[in-house]
Amino acid sequence: MAAGATTMGAAPGDRGEAAPAPLDRVIPAPASVEPGGSPYRITERTRIRVGDSRAAREAGDYLADVLRPSTGYRLPVTGDGGGGTGKDGGGGDIRLRLVKSPHGGAGGAEGYRLDSGRSGLTITAARPAGLFHGVQTLRQLLPAAVEKDSVQPGPWLVAGGTIEDAPRYGWRGAMLDVSRHFFTVGQVERYIDQLALYKINKLHLHLSDDQGWRIAVDSWPRLTTYGGSTEVGGGPGGFYTKADYRRIVRYAASRHLEVVPEIDMPGHTNAALASYAELNCDGVAPPLYTGTAVGFSSLCVGKEITYDFVDDVVRELAALTPGRYLHIGGDEAHSTPHDDFVTFMKRVQPIVARYGKTVIGWHQLTGADPAKGALAQYWGLDGTGPAEKERVAEAARNGTGLILSPADRAYLDMKYDANTPLGLSWAGHVDVRRSYDWDPDAHLPGVPASAVRGVEAPLWTETLENSGHLEYMAFPRLPGIAELGWSPAATHDWDGYRSRLAAQAPRWDALGMDYYRSPQVPWPAGGGGGGPDVFCAGWGGGGGGATCRVWTSINFCYSHLNI
Numbered sequence: 001m002a003a004g005a006t007t008m009g010a011a012p013g014d015r016g017e018a019a020p021a022p023l024d025r026v027i028p029a030p031a032s033v034e035p036g037g038s039p040y041r042i043t044e045r046t047r048i049r050v051g052d053s054r055a056a057r058e059a060g061d062y063l064a065d066v067l068r069p070s071t072g073y074r075l076p077v078t079g080d081g082g083g084g085t086g087k088d089g090g091g092g093d094i095r096l097r098l099v100k101s102p103h104g105g106a107g108g109a110e111g112y113r114l115d116s117g118r119s120g121l122t123i124t125a126a127r128p129a130g131l132f133h134g135v136q137t138l139r140q141l142l143p144a145a146v147e148k149d150s151v152q153p154g155p156w157l158v159a160g161g162t163i164e165d166a167p168r169y170g171w172r173g174a175m176l177d178v179s180r181h182f183f184t185v186g187q188v189e190r191y192i193d194q195l196a197l198y199k200i201n202k203l204h205l206h207l208s209d210d211q212g213w214r215i216a217v218d219s220w221p222r223l224t225t226y227g228g229s230t231e232v233g234g235g236p237g238g239f240y241t242k243a244d245y246r247r248i249v250r251y252a253a254s255r256h257l258e259v260v261p262e263i264d265m266p267g268h269t270n271a272a273l274a275s276y277a278e279l280n281c282d283g284v285a286p287p288l289y290t291g292t293a294v295g296f297s298s299l300c301v302g303k304e305i306t307y308d309f310v311d312d313v314v315r316e317l318a319a320l321t322p323g324r325y326l327h328i329g330g331d332e333a334h335s336t337p338h339d340d341f342v343t344f345m346k347r348v349q350p351i352v353a354r355y356g357k358t359v360i361g362w363h364q365l366t367g368a369d370p371a372k373g374a375l376a377q378y379w380g381l382d383g384t385g386p387a388e389k390e391r392v393a394e395a396a397r398n399g400t401g402l403i404l405s406p407a408d409r410a411y412l413d414m415k416y417d418a419n420t421p422l423g424l425s426w427a428g429h430v431d432v433r434r435s436y437d438w439d440p441d442a443h444l445p446g447v448p449a450s451a452v453r454g455v456e457a458p459l460w461t462e463t464l465e466n467s468g469h470l471e472y473m474a475f476p477r478l479p480g481i482a483e484l485g486w487s488p489a490a491t492h493d494w495d496g497y498r499s500r501l502a503a504q505a506p507r508w509d510a511l512g513m514d515y516y517r518s519p520q521v522p523w524p525a526g527g528g529g530g531g532p533d534v535f536c537a538g539w540g541g542g543g544g545g546a547t548c549r550v551w552t553s554i555n556f557c558y559s560h561l562n563i
């Protein structure tokens with residue numbers, strides 16, 4: 001049965017307990033769901049059996065870390081995971097099985113199969129990422145209280161049946177702008193955990209912009225010591241040491257996200273230009289910049305030192321990055337004459353290739369000559385001119401892969417509506433339905449579907465200063481972009497989606513996350529989803545004023561809660 005269709009609902013557990021969540025109440029919607037049979041129950045005797053595979057053990061340890069605090073059970077992660085599915089003799093355990101040639105949806109780099117029944121629950125996958133995604137599905141099938149960090153009563157039931165699942169696209173990204181406001185390693189890790197809930201598999205870090213350079217480059221140390229010393233609004237900024245960056249990469253990898261670093265060039269470079277006078281055509285370093293204008297800075301395309309600089313930066317960043325990609329920006333280069341832009345991209349793309357990485361650029365790259373194998377990230381609007389769209393489409397027909405981030409759909413920094421206290425509105429308001437209700441394959445005319453590699457949700461941070469702000473803008477829109485990237489087009493259905501989305505709110509409450517209580521979503525009564533938001537006066541976008549919210553009986557002030 002296709003996900004999104006009506007399920008019969010699993011049989012309730014014995015003992016007069018409430019029925020477990022139906023197997024298709026998951027975001028992103030699974031590719032196929034076959035409900036049936038008795039539910040599975042986690043008990044104090046449950047073991048997590050992982051066989052002798054290291055990757056299965058890692059997934060098992062991760063699952064145990066999620067389940068132990070709320071269940072209060074020991075949940076030992078043990079070997080001996082082989083043989084049988086959960087349905088036939090699993091002995092009441094959870095099994096995570098990595099198998100070479102699984103049947104059904106467990107194939108591919110990220111697919112998995114989940115079998116749930118009275119005698120056990122088994123997740124089977126061909127690759128470690130598939131097991132991890134299966135674990136995320138299992139989390140959502142358990143009661144929301146499983147996400148709490150203190151012991152809860154349970155029961156811990158999972159509906160009986162089978163899910164076979166695999167993604168529609170290989171690229172399901174989220175971008176975080178750590179330049180306009182700096183976010184610590186801990187804040188980035190918190191966001192990674194939230195992305196992993198929805199099977200996002202790329203973390204694109206926007207590491208440099210006019211307001212701050214955030215990644216250490218040994219051969220150009222002032223980039224961070226000076227160029228990283230502030231941010232929008234004049235705050236202290238910050239930067240990642242190489243050890244910090246490696247920590248982020250490792251943490252992301254442990255959640256099966258690949259880090260895609262971006263150095264935005266040749267525009268959006270004031271922080272670099274301020275740090276090194278010799279990078280400027282006139283040899284004069286501009287002051288640091290803490291405003292929010294765009295399009296005023298450019299590297300000096302005619303100077304040879306520019307390419308020494310790019311070579312050093314790309315070499316050091318590539319050496320730190322195990323992922324395949326390096327994003328070179330290329331957007332809003334309004335201060336770079338077009339011919340210079342083309343020249344710059346011609347020189348810079350081979351540098352990226354020399355250090356073993358694949359180029360990604362914002363879609364303005366298609367106005368130059370995209371290198372073979374390069375990807376372009378489309379961030380246009382419905383109203384973007386036909387000539388620009390056609391340039392992107394033509395590049396796609398000629399082999400440039402596309403990542404779709406249409407600003408009027410996928411930009412998480414756009415206000416939901418006129419009353420949203422954070423965010424920008426240059427691409428219009430993007431309500432929850434608008435961010436979900438589009439089809440990546442059909443979005444740009446003249447683009448072959450094979451060129452669409454997937455979707456990405458950028459979160460620009462001109463107005464966002466802390467984790468609460470990030471969460472308020474990303475949730476509940478990010479899960480919709482994640483679903484567009486993962487779920488088969490046939491599951492697309494706004495009404496079904498918004499009720500699945502509503503069911504996520506108790507999880508976000510349990511995880512202590514903020515989110516916007518959009519009136520388009522039928523949030524469950526009570527809990528964090530029920531109450532109105534009350535913002536303190538003085539909380540303007542980009543302003544540093546106190547941010548308060550009355551939420552059930554708790555009073556949060558984000559200015560004091562810089563998590």
Ligand code: TNX
Pocket residue numbers: 294331332362379411413424460461462
């Ligand atoms: C456009 S989209 C930008 C960013 C801004 C963003 C704000 C793109 C590639 N460039 O520089 O931060 O709008 O929404």
